[in-house]
Structures are given as structure tokens and as C-alpha cells.
Amino acid sequence: MRRVLNTLRDGVGFDTLLVIVALTYLLLFAGLPLIYNVVISFQHVDIFSLGTLFHPSAGWENYTAIFTDPLARTVLVNTIVFTLASVALQFTLGFAVALFFDRQFPGAAWIRGLFLAGWVMPGLVVGVLWNWLLSGDFGVINYVLEALGIIDDPIFWRSDVDYSLFSVILANIWYGMPFNMILLSVGLAAIPDDLYEAAELDGANVWQRFWTITLPMMRATIGAVLALGIIFTLQQFDLFAAITSGGPAGSSTVAQYWSWQLSFREFDFGRGAVISVLMIVVVLAVALIYVRSTRAETRL
Amino acid sequence: MTPQIELIDVNKHYGSFHALKGIDVTIPKGQFVALVGPSGCGKSTLLRSIAGLESISGGTLKIAGEVMNKVPPRKRDLAMVFQSYALYPHLSVRDNLTYALRLRGVSKAERARAAEEVAAVIGLGALLDRRPAELSGGQRQRVAMGRAIIREPKAFLFDEPLSNLDASLRVRMRKEIRAIHDRLGATSVYVTHDQIEAMTMADHVVVLRAGVIEQQGPPLDLYARPVNRFVAGFIGSPAMNFVPATVVEGGGAVRLDAAGGAEVAVAGRVEGGRRVIAGIRPEHLDIVGADTPGAFALTVGAVEPTGSVTYVSSDDEPEILLVADGATRVRTGDRIHVAIAPERVHLFDPESEAALG
Ligand SMILES: Nc1ncnc2c1ncn2[C@@H]1O[C@H](COP(=O)(O)OP(=O)(O)OP(=O)(O)O)[C@@H](O)[C@H]1O
Ligand SMILES: [Mg+2]
Numbered sequence: 001m002r003r004v005l006n007t008l009r010d011g012v013g014f015d016t017l018l019v020i021v022a023l024t025y026l027l028l029f030a031g032l033p034l035i036y037n038v039v040i041s042f043q044h045v046d047i048f049s050l051g052t053l054f055h056p057s058a059g060w061e062n063y064t065a066i067f068t069d070p071l072a073r074t075v076l077v078n079t080i081v082f083t084l085a086s087v088a089l090q091f092t093l094g095f096a097v098a099l100f101f102d103r104q105f106p107g108a109a110w111i112r113g114l115f116l117a118g119w120v121m122p123g124l125v126v127g128v129l130w131n132w133l134l135s136g137d138f139g140v141i142n143y144v145l146e147a148l149g150i151i152d153d154p155i156f157w158r159s160d161v162d163y164s165l166f167s168v169i170l171a172n173i174w175y176g177m178p179f180n181m182i183l184l185s186v187g188l189a190a191i192p193d194d195l196y197e198a199a200e201l202d203g204a205n206v207w208q209r210f211w212t213i214t215l216p217m218m219r220a221t222i223g224a225v226l227a228l229g230i231i232f233t234l235q236q237f238d239l240f241a242a243i244t245s246g247g248p249a250g251s252s253t254v255a256q257y258w259s260w261q262l263s264f265r266e267f268d269f270g271r272g273a274v275i276s277v278l279m280i281v282v283v284l285a286v287a288l289i290y291v292r293s294t295r296a297e298t299r300l
Numbered sequence: 301m302t303p304q305i306e307l308i309d310v311n312k313h314y315g316s317f318h319a320l321k322g323i324d325v326t327i328p329k330g331q332f333v334a335l336v337g338p339s340g341c342g343k344s345t346l347l348r349s350i351a352g353l354e355s356i357s358g359g360t361l362k363i364a365g366e367v368m369n370k371v372p373p374r375k376r377d378l379a380m381v382f383q384s385y386a387l388y389p390h391l392s393v394r395d396n397l398t399y400a401l402r403l404r405g406v407s408k409a410e411r412a413r414a415a416e417e418v419a420a421v422i423g424l425g426a427l428l429d430r431r432p433a434e435l436s437g438g439q440r441q442r443v444a445m446g447r448a449i450i451r452e453p454k455a456f457l458f459d460e461p462l463s464n465l466d467a468s469l470r471v472r473m474r475k476e477i478r479a480i481h482d483r484l485g486a487t488s489v490y491v492t493h494d495q496i497e498a499m500t501m502a503d504h505v506v507v508l509r510a511g512v513i514e515q516q517g518p519p520l521d522l523y524a525r526p527v528n529r530f531v532a533g534f535i536g537s538p539a540m541n542f543v544p545a546t547v548v549e550g551g552g553a554v555r556l557d558a559a560g561g562a563e564v565a566v567a568g569r570v571e572g573g574r575r576v577i578a579g580i581r582p583e584h585l586d587i588v589g590a591d592t593p594g595a596f597a598l599t600v601g602a603v604e605p606t607g608s609v610t611y612v613s614s615d616d617e618p619e620i621l622l623v624a625d626g627a628t629r630v631r632t633g634d635r636i637h638v639a640i641a642p643e644r645v646h647l648f649d650p651e652s653e654a655a656l657g
Contacts, residue, residue: 194386197353200373201380202400202451212399216390 034280041273050269062270071250071258078165079234079254082172086236087229089173094180094225099214101181102188112185119178127242130171134158134243164244164252171239176232180225187221188214223293230286234279255279302365304329304487305350305455310359312345312511319345321511323359327455327489327504332481334498335491336534337508343491346508347457350489352376364454379448380457383464385440387432393419393443394428400451414450421480422446438469449480455487462497474501495535499523507531529653532579532646538611541620544650545578547571554578554647558616562596567643568657576656579646582611585622587630588639595637600630612636 007013041062043055066072101112118126133140136156145151157167191214199209215222237256240246246253246261253261255275263272305327312320319342327333335343348354350361352373361368368376387396395402397418398411406414419425422442432440441461448456461477462470478501481488492498498505499519506516507530515522515531526532532540545554545564549572553565556578570576588595601615610628614620622638630636647656 192384192386194382194384195388197351197373198380198382198386198388198447199399200353201351201376201378202447203374203403205374208403212403213388219390 037273037276037280040270041277043270045269045273047267050267058270062274066271066274071253074250075253075255075258078252079256082165082169082236082254083230083233085169086172086176086233087226089169090176090180090229091222091226093173094177095184097177097181098184098188101185112181115178115181117178118175119182121175123175123236123238124242126171126175127239130167130174130239131158131243134167134170158244159248161248161251164248168239168243168252171243172233172236175239176229179232180229183225183228184218184221187218187225191217220293224290227286227290227293231283231290234283301329303327303362304331304364305489306360306362307346307350308360308362310346310349310361311357312342312349312354313357319511320349320356323513325506325513325516327487329487330485331503332478332488332490332501333504333506334502335489335506335508336493336495336498337514338534339493341508342511343493343508344459345511347380347459347489347491350455351378351380351457377451377454378457379451379453379455380459381444381448381461383460385432385444385461387440387443387447389432392429392431393424393435396432396443397428397446397450399447418446418450421449437464438473441465441473445477445480449484449486452484455489456481458488458490460492461490462492463494470497477501496537499535505535507534525655526579526646527655529577529579529648529655532648532655536581538582538621538623540646541580541582541618542648543578543580543616543618543620545576547574547576547647549573554645556596558618558620559596559598559614564596564640564645565594565642566645566647566657568645568647570647570657575650577648577650577653579648580620580640581644582621583623584640584644585620585638586640587612587622587624587628588637590637592637592639594642595639597635597637600632600634600636603630603632 040055042058042060044058044061045055049055097115101108121129134157136142136154136159139154139157141157142151142154146154155163157163195213195217196209199213204212234256237260240252240254240257244252246257256279259272259275259279261272262275263269303326305325307323307325310320310323311318323346325333335346337343345354349356350363352368352371356369363376363378388399391399394412394415397415398406401411401414415428416425419428422445424439424442424446427435427439432443435443441464444461458477462473465473474497477490480486490498490501502519504516505519505522507514507522509530515527519535522531522535526535529542533542543559544557546557547554547570548563551570551572553563554576555561555563564578564580566578590597598614598616598620600612601619602611602613604611604613605626608626610624610626610630612622612624612628612630624630648654649656
């Protein structure tokens, strides 16, 4: 007994204990729900049978239902457009702003910190904010565009099938840009100044320094930021709920929103789970890229 | 012939801090110049000003006859070896060496050939495919050297390139750098706080203190004829003894405040009765017999044998150090007699610290 206590206090036992605690947590609160989600994607689950542990098996029925659903195509395209456009622009703008603040002018760190104000806001609040900006009748965006003579009649951003997805993308870029910017700033700050000085003496101009020093030195950070950006964008729900509710006519419905609609609006939990499962596969693939890119760090 | 690098009344301010004050240095083509001085005296600032990494606040900087004050570093055609080496961590040794060539659009085959050539010079042939992280400190230093010499620049700038190496490697690299300089017929500016490095490597030594050039010239001139007490104490190892003294009537000798008021003959002409500081290099004091003319007596304080030489210090305040033959057998408390040639005694003004006589 003494031996057990001793090893727990300062031996291998303590390490093992810590690992077991972490693993138990993961299994209980991440592993089980994940597996349960896969299980119900093969079952018929509705609002009445939700409380029971066992449900009638559905085979591949839920899957075929999703793939043959008339909305499936729209949702797939929307999800891809939403994710790619959001991540690409969040990243590019974030990188540009990070490079700008890396110049270390007076107050740079302080102003950079202010950018985080947007990011720490709850998504629903950001959504409401953008509702005002995008509003068809009294929105600032319409006002500016009209004043500049770009449009003649107000655009009803949130309720026009041509603009609804675009509205959410716009809000999401604004929402996610600071996070990209901060992570990229950290990466930039980690590049020693003397590398740039050496490159400058070797004859590199600003562009050459960016392409041959900054970008390759940032590879790991960029990989991580892009992977996290994709994962976070696939998790974005609040903005859809606040701005368009996936409408009109599904024109701004993306996979994660559809999954929620199926489960909690139509109470078809099996089909909702199918979409979750498909998204898990995508996220796992992206996470794999993330893990690999953080491992491949080449720092001196 | 136009000098390769010319600094005329160069000044540098960091805000209200005056880091370089009226620097005048002329470096002919092919010369190896060392900038020495204590930490914070402005050596790196001066070197970085030449490179263009710092802009100068006043004066003129010419490289190969052209004014460079406003020219960006990449157009100055200088190569620099950084104290940190600043190797590109994401590139192989080969790509590190040929980075500048790649920027200039030199073909891949040409670059490969140049890399082989330089690798042979710096002795890195087998390591061309490694990343900097996979090299030892000495090997990284060589890559940094190779990256500089592959370009055949107008001048080489070194900022304490050997300070991260161990003592024996430092001594070896000293020789190698100088040999490469000679082989290429290069012009080099070498920053170091180690005066031995400066003395052994350079043709011309510039001693800086607090942003001011105290003295410049060939190393042995600085050793033999320091213009002030600072240079006298900075150049030479172990450092010169400074003993307050009074010049005796007639001016041919000084009476030391130490060593029981011993009189030491001097060559410099200074009027009698004047207070001075006598500068005596430890290696110029010889242990002699008691009856030798001009000898004076010291009581031994500490003895430090190193094998090749033995450091003997007197029990005076301040102590007088001398370097004796390694076979010398003296013990603490012994009375010894020492002598110095009159022309080797330096005299300095106690107030201005300038050399006298
Ligand atoms: N960017 C800067 N802003 C303000 N002061 C600076 C700056 N860079 C250097 N200095 C000051 O200029 C002086 C000279 O600095 P420098 O780096 O040239 O010293 P150094 O002779 O190279 O010293 P070391 O041997 O320690 O490297 C120092 O007092 C330093 O504090
Ligand atoms: Mg320095």
C-alpha cells in the first residue's frame, strides 16, 4: 500500500494517473457522443423515441434520404462556397493586417489588440450588428453604395436569394479575421530580424524577402491557421441563425445549419446525425493536416 | 587610389542618444580593419551603418568612391557575417550559400558549381544537403562565412563572428578568416571586443569608446605608442599597470607611489615635480639581480604559474603585475628586484589621461 502511495506521489504512478484522467474525460465527453452520433445515423429516431436508448435500425436509409434530398446539392455548394470564401478572405486580410502591424510603429501592439474586440463578441451579437449594417431599408451598407452611385435601388441583402449567403460570408470574414491576424502575427514575430537583414544584404527586395523568407518560415503557422479556419468555419452557426436563418428558400443553408434544422426543427435525428457524421469525416481530414503542419516546424 | 570604404565625420543619433560622434575612417582596398572597444561603445552601430542597416544622421559614407548615405543595403554590394550567423533555417546549406546568386538569377547549374567551390574553401563539402539546425556552432560559422564569400562583394563586414565558439576553435578560425581575406584580396571590417583578435588579425585597428575614435593605426603602433591611458589599458594582455608617480628634478625619472617610492628612469621629457601616471606593461618588467643598475625592489603578493609563464603581482596598492618566465620560483612574501627599459615606460596626465613626453 505504501508503495502504491509513493509511486502516486512522485513516481510513474502520478504520470499514469494524469493520463488516465485526461483519457477518461475525452472518452466520456468526446468519444461517446461521437460514437453515439454515428450509431443514430443508422437508426430511426424521432421526438418520441429520443429518450430511449435503443431505436429501430434504419440501415443506409438516412444516408440515401440525405443524398437524394432536393436541398442536398444547394447545401453542398453553399457549404463549399461559404467555407472557401470565408477562409480565403479571413486569411488574406488577416495576413495583410498582421504584416502591417509587424512594422512596429508606435502604438502597433495596442491597436492590434483592439482588433480582438470583434473576435471576443458572441456570434449572435455580431449577427445582430451585421443585420443593422445589411438592413435593406436603413442599413449603412446600402446607404454608402447608393451615395457612391454603385447601386440605384436598395439591396435586400438578407432576404434576396442572390445575396443571402454573401451576407453571412461578409459577417463571418469580419468575425474571423482578427483570429487569423493574431495567430499570423505571432508567427511573424517569431522570425528573427537578422534573417531579413541578411537577406537584404544578399540583395533581396521587399517582395523577394516575403517570398523567400517570410512565407517559408511561416509554413507551419499558415497550415495551422488555415486548418483551424476551416474547422471554425464549419462550426459557424450563430451568424446563420441571426442573419438569414438559412433562407430564403435554403439559399443560405449550409451543412451545419441543415443538420440542426433536420434534428431540431423536423425532429428527424437520424438524418441530422448523417450530416454530422459526414462533417466529422471532413473535419478529421483537416485536423490531420493541422497536426502534420504543426509537427513539421523548421525552426532553428 | 580611391579607398574602398570611407567614413567622413559620420554621426549617429538614436533619439537624444549620440551613438557615433564624428567618425573618420579610411579603408583602402585589401585592408583588414578591426573595430574594437568595450561593450556598448558603438562598434555594431558603426558596422551596421556601413551596411546600411542603420541610417547615419550626419556625415558621408562612401563605398568605392560613391556616396552611399541613402543607398539601401541590397544595393551596397557588401556581405555581412552576423554574430548569430543568421542562416536561413528553412534552407539547406547549399541553398544558404547560393541564396544571393539565386536572387540574381544565376542558373541552377552555375549555382551548384559555385556552392561546391565555396564548400571546398570553407571545408563543408559533405554537409551541403544539411539544414542549419543539423550543424555544430563551428560549422554554422563556416556556412555564414561561405555565404559571404560566394558573392565576391565590395567588402566583408563581420560582427563578432567568433564570439559563440570555444577558445581553441576561435584561435583556428582567426587564422582561417585572415587567410581567406588574403586569398580573395578582400576588404574587411571586423568588429570585436577582444583586442587579441584585433591585434592578430588586422592591418589597421580602430579603438572606439562611447562613440568616439580614441586612436587608430597599425596594431603594433597602438601597442607601442598609445595616445592615452584608455588605449594603453585596452590594448595588450594582461593589461598595463598604472602607477601614480611624481617626476623627479631634471625629468629623467619618476618616483612611484608604490614599491616603496622606487625611482624608475624614463625616456620621455616631462618637467620635474609634475604628477603623472606611469604605465608599465607586465611583460616589460624583468626580474633581475639586486645589483643591476636601475633595478627596484618589490614584495611578492600573489604568484600564478601557468606553465609557459608565471604571473607575479606585488603586494602594493594598486598591485604591480609582471610576467615572468615559467621556470621562475618565487613565493608570496619574497623580495624581488625588477627593471624596465626607460623607453618602455609610458607617462600619462592624471587629469586628461593623454600620453606625455
Ligand atoms: N536601436 C537603438 N536605439 C537606441 N539606442 C541604441 C540602439 N541600438 C544601439 N543603441 C545604443 O548605442 C550604443 C552602441 O550600441 P552598439 O550595439 O553599437 O554597441 P557595441 O559596441 O556593438 O556593443 P557590444 O560589444 O555589446 O555588442 C549602446 O549604448 C546602445 O545602447
Ligand atoms: Mg555589438
